[in-house]
Amino acid sequence: MPEMGWREMNIGTWSGLTTAEVIARHAAEWERLRAGKICARWGRDLCPISRRILRSIERLLEKHADEQVVIVTHGGAVRAFLLHCRGLDVSQFRQIDKIGNTGLSEVTILPAAGSDSLSQ
Secondary structure, X not given: OOOHHHOOOOOHHHOOOOHHHHHHHOHHHHHHHHOOOXXXXXXXXXXXXXXXHHHHHHHHHHHOOOOOOOOOOOHHHHHHHXXXXXXXXXXXXXXXXXXXXXXOOOXXXXXXXXXXXXXX
């Protein structure tokens, strides 16, 4: 059954556009993004997706403790989780390389001493 927490983030008017189309239609916003400055829309959306992904991971850990699992999801969701794994703030999302179609990321979650939570 699909876990709704792994949905992609809402990128509004950029949704469905190629990178070239985004650059052509939203050049100023694209340049701010490339410079590492989160535009207002992404700033709002990256925080909720990060919280949503961490809740999904927590549920997965409860349900599948000590098991290997495969998660099939979207690039934004993967990026949000990898930011958390690296201890990076959402404003540093460019630190994570582009997550391409059919990409593979392997993450090992080890129990933290004295903690059962992914929260930092």
